[in-house]
Amino acid sequence: MRNNSLKTIRRHSAGSLRTVCSEVLVLAASAFVFSIAFPGFMVPDGLGFVAFFALIPVFAVIRHASWKHVWWEGFFFGFAFYLFFAYWLKSFHALAIVLIPVIKAFEMMLCFIALKAADSFFKRFGYVVQAIIWVAYAYLSESWFAGFSYGNIAYAFYSYTWFVQIADITGIWGIAFLAILPQPFLGRFLCDAIGGASERFPGYLRRHIIFIAVYAVLLASDLIYGAVRTSEWRAKEPDRIWDVVAVQHNHDSWQGGYYTYLHNFNNLRRYTLEAMSQVDPDIVIWSETAFVPSVAWHTNYSTEGSGYEVTAALVNDFVSFGENLGVPLLTGNPEGVIDDPSLPPILEDGSTNRMDYNTVILFDDGEIKETYRKQHLVPFTEHFPYEEELPWLYNLLLANDYNWWLQGDEPVVFVSDGVHFSTPICFEDNFGYLSAEFAAAGADVIVNMSNDNWSKKVSAEMQHAAMGSFRSVETRKATIRGTNSGITCLITPEGTIHDRMEPFVMGWHLYHVPVYEGGEETFYVRHIDLFAHIAVYASWALLAVGALMRIASLVSKRGRKG
Numbered sequence: 001m002r003n004n005s006l007k008t009i010r011r012h013s014a015g016s017l018r019t020v021c022s023e024v025l026v027l028a029a030s031a032f033v034f035s036i037a038f039p040g041f042m043v044p045d046g047l048g049f050v051a052f053f054a055l056i057p058v059f060a061v062i063r064h065a066s067w068k069h070v071w072w073e074g075f076f077f078g079f080a081f082y083l084f085f086a087y088w089l090k091s092f093h094a095l096a097i098v099l100i101p102v103i104k105a106f107e108m109m110l111c112f113i114a115l116k117a118a119d120s121f122f123k124r125f126g127y128v129v130q131a132i133i134w135v136a137y138a139y140l141s142e143s144w145f146a147g148f149s150y151g152n153i154a155y156a157f158y159s160y161t162w163f164v165q166i167a168d169i170t171g172i173w174g175i176a177f178l179a180i181l182p183q184p185f186l187g188r189f190l191c192d193a194i195g196g197a198s199e200r201f202p203g204y205l206r207r208h209i210i211f212i213a214v215y216a217v218l219l220a221s222d223l224i225y226g227a228v229r230t231s232e233w234r235a236k237e238p239d240r241i242w243d244v245v246a247v248q249h250n251h252d253s254w255q256g257g258y259y260t261y262l263h264n265f266n267n268l269r270r271y272t273l274e275a276m277s278q279v280d281p282d283i284v285i286w287s288e289t290a291f292v293p294s295v296a297w298h299t300n301y302s303t304e305g306s307g308y309e310v311t312a313a314l315v316n317d318f319v320s321f322g323e324n325l326g327v328p329l330l331t332g333n334p335e336g337v338i339d340d341p342s343l344p345p346i347l348e349d350g351s352t353n354r355m356d357y358n359t360v361i362l363f364d365d366g367e368i369k370e371t372y373r374k375q376h377l378v379p380f381t382e383h384f385p386y387e388e389e390l391p392w393l394y395n396l397l398l399a400n401d402y403n404w405w406l407q408g409d410e411p412v413v414f415v416s417d418g419v420h421f422s423t424p425i426c427f428e429d430n431f432g433y434l435s436a437e438f439a440a441a442g443a444d445v446i447v448n449m450s451n452d453n454w455s456k457k458v459s460a461e462m463q464h465a466a467m468g469s470f471r472s473v474e475t476r477k478a479t480i481r482g483t484n485s486g487i488t489c490l491i492t493p494e495g496t497i498h499d500r501m502e503p504f505v506m507g508w509h510l511y512h513v514p515v516y517e518g519g520e521e522t523f524y525v526r527h528i529d530l531f532a533h534i535a536v537y538a539s540w541a542l543l544a545v546g547a548l549m550r551i552a553s554l555v556s557k558r559g560r561k562g
Contacts, residue, residue, distance in 0.1 A: 020069060023061045027077045030057045035084035037156040039462035046466075051156035051179055059130065059187025062115050064195065074112025078105035085151050088460035092381075099380065103146050111137040114543060119188070121546025125211070127184035129542050134180045135173050136539040139532035142431065145386075146379045149430045150463060153179050158466035162226030164495055167473040168522040171432045173531040178222055181215060233476070233494040238514035242419050242445065245281040246482045247271045247508045248501055249290065253454040253484070258310055261292045265314065267506060269321055272329075275508040281327055282417050285482035288332035288358070288426050288451040291318055295361060295368060297336030297354065301345040308346070319366060328364040328416045330482075332425065332449045335359040335371055337406070358382065358405045360423040360449050362414050370415075373408025374425040376434060383407060411437040419515055421445040424471075426452070429479075430464075435471040436525045444515050446471055446479040453485040458503050461486040469495045474524045478514050 036042045037051035058077060065073055082101040090097040111133070118129040134153075142149035154172035157163050157179065166174045189204050205212060249267045251260075268291065272284050298308075298315040322329050335357040338345065343353045358374040377383040380397055382405045387394040411434070413420050422438035422445075429435060429448045438446065448468055452461045465487035472479045472491045479491040486503025490511045501509050524530075 019064075023065060023069070023073060024076060026057045026061055027073060028080050030054055031077055031080035032084050034081055037153075038085060038151070039459045039466060040085065041087060041457075041459055044458060045159070045462060046156060048156045048158070048160055051153050053183065053186075055153075055180065055183045056187045056190060059115070059127070059184040060191040060194070062112055063119050063188055063191040065116065067116065070112050070116045071109050074109040075105040077112070078108025081108075082151065086460075088455045088457040091456045091460075092454055096380075100148060104141070104148065104151070107137070107141045114539065115184075117543055117546065119184075121543070121550055127188055128181070128211070129539075129546070130184040131177055131181040132535050132542065133539045135177050135532065135535040138176055139173065139529065139536060147431075148379075149467065152176060155463070155467050155470070158469050158495065158497075161230050161494060161496060162223050164470065164473055165226035165229040166222050167470055167495075168229070168476055168524055170531040171474055171524050171529055172470055173529070173535060174222075177531075177535070178219060181218075185211065230494045233492070236516070238478075239517040240419075240515045242283070242417075242513040242515050243279070243281045244480050244482075244511045244513050245272070245275045245279065245284045245508055246480065246488050246501070246511060247275065247284065247286055247290075248483060248485060248488050248506060249287070250485045250504055250506045251290075251453060253451055256292070258314070261311075262314060265291060265318065271506060271508045272325070275510065276326070279510045281510060282419070283328045283330060284325065285447060285449070285480070286329070286331035287482050287484040288360075288449040289334065290331050290451075290484065291333050293318075294334045294336035294356065295319070295363070296333075296359075296371070297345075299368075301336075301338075308352075319363075322363045323366040328362055328369070330360065330362050330414070330416075330423070330447065330449075332451070333359060333361050335361070335373065355406050357408060358425055359408075360425060362416060364416070370412065372412040372414070372423050372425070373410070374405065374428060375408045375411070376428045376431055377405055377407055378427050411441045413438065413442045419445060420517075421447050423447045423449055426450040429468040429471050432471065432474050432524070433528045435475050435477075436528045439475040439477055439525045440521060444477060444517050445513060446475065446477050448479060448481045449483075450481060451484040453504075456504075458486065461503055465489060465491075465497060465500075469497055474522065476516070476519070476522055478516075480511055480513050 033050060034054035036047055037054060039046040061073065062070060079101045082104045086100060089100055114133050114137070115130050118133055119126045122129050138152050141147065142152070152172060154175040157175060164175055185208070189201065192199070247268055249264055249271065251264050268286055275281070275284070293311045293315050295315055295318060298312045299319070336352070336354045337357070339353050339355040345353055347353055358377070360372045362369045384394055384397055384404065411422060413422050420442050422441070422443035424434050424438065424446065426449065429446070435446055450464065452464055455461060461483070465481060468479060468481060469491045472493050473495040476493045478493055481487060481489050481491070486501065488501040488509065490498045490513060492498065492514065493516065499509060499511060501507060
């Protein structure tokens with residue numbers, strides 16, 4: 001009898017192992033399939049429609065998995081997806097390709113637990129709760145210090161113009177909800193069917209006909225709204241055209257030093273003058289940190305006799321070039337400021353008493369007219385606020401050549417030739433709230449200044465541009481992207497990407513940017529991320545109610561047994 005019991009245990013263990021292995025394989029396959037919905041190494045522009053069904057098996061696994069396994073399966077899926085999706089992080093730093101997937105894996109682990117709870121608590125419409133939770137997870141995962149918005153399901157649909165127009169109301173969160181909602185519904189049926197449930201698919205659909213009808217109305221409304229808004233914006237005449245020359249100098253981000261700065265300036269100057277000889281622009285834009293020696297530092301503080309004369313001379317060349325250009329020059333350029341006001345700019349040991357902002361400057365008439373300081377810094381590489389709490393990690397980052405910028409705190413609006421514009425710097429256009437704040441402050445055009453050259457991958461640059469296209473839909477402002485190596489392009493207010501320059505080559509392009517002056521703010525600009533906030537609070541409330549209902553049910557059962 002004991003032998004029979006052991007055999008039973010072994011058979012059960014073997015069956016459990018086979019089940020877990022099958023679930024892991026399904027999750028790995030789903031992670032890969034989901035990754036190709038976005039621009040990547042398989043498909044340069046992505047296959048957005050894949051995102052409509054790639055996560056169905058994931059929800060089936062969550063429904064089938066035990067509480068003992070679901071948490072680490074969530075960790076595995078998150079890690080696998082971001083390895084496939086953000087494989088280009090290895091070009092940034094060996095630490096990044098481990099750190100980011102691990103962080104996202106922990107976030108997905110918590111998400112899987114919440115999704116499992118929703119499926120367990122709500123027997124009939126748990127899939128709706130799961131969709132709400134997924135939106136809440138997507139928002140929360142980009143809202144904390146290490147927030148990384150890449151991989152949000154909404155961004156897979158950047159080229160599906162009709163589908164994404166609702167972003168001017170809901171931001172990307174309404175798009176994410178519509179894309180994810182059918183997948184837990186179908187995942188539930190898939191799990192039950194594999195588990196031997198007798199209900200056939202037509203019967204399952206009939207039993208949930210109310211949900212299907214509501215979803216069909218939501219989707220149809222979204223597409224009708226998208227078709228109307230797309231038609232309106234493509235037919236709308238701008239108040240003016242702003243002619244912008246964007247210069248792409250394709251500089252290796254990791255190279256520095258005086259001779260590199262001189263080489264870059266010579267290339268930027270050469271292509272700018274070539275453009276000026278052929279066209280008559282209103283402004284010239286260079287990319288993030290295109291000109292590296294700080295113009296503000298060297299024009300505000302004397303470095304004579306300090307050994308910085310050569311760098312100061314390069315700044316003087318820049319000033320002279322800008323004075324004689326004939327049009328304003330907008331460029332990324334670090335802003336050096338005094339670190340310790342009680343000490344001089346140059347210390348006795350020859351070092352500088354200086355801290356820097358990552359900034360964009362508008363240079364015109366021989367001077368800096370306006371400066372924007374980057375507000376949303378890249379976590380771990382541009383700032384790390386936990387020096388006291390996590391000194392080991394702080395020192396590890398410093399040992400890996402990471403340096404910190406100071407953080408700006410104002411949504412600056414530049415004015416040039418009557419055009420009001422703002423300049424989210426690189427990573428900043430990943431976040432809808434920033435461009436919405438710029439629009440609310442009076443910007444009529446978004447000018448994104450980016451440097452993704454370090455990635456060495458067109459797919460990484462395309463992922464970034466795709467995300468930026470949603471900022472135009474949310475604010476109904478045209479975006480001009482001025483980049484180091486791509487994707488330099490124009491994005492019109494309905495989110496269409498135009499005139500992409502070839503990435504990773506030097507050159508210039510004249511963009512005719514439509515300017516729509518003033519106008520009514522979009523609902524999203526007036527109520528930034530409102531739908532995401534609703535999803536977060538609704539998730540907490542629904543999970544709390546579900547937990548209380550489960551507890552009450554258990555208490556009731558025990559009472560009946562007693």
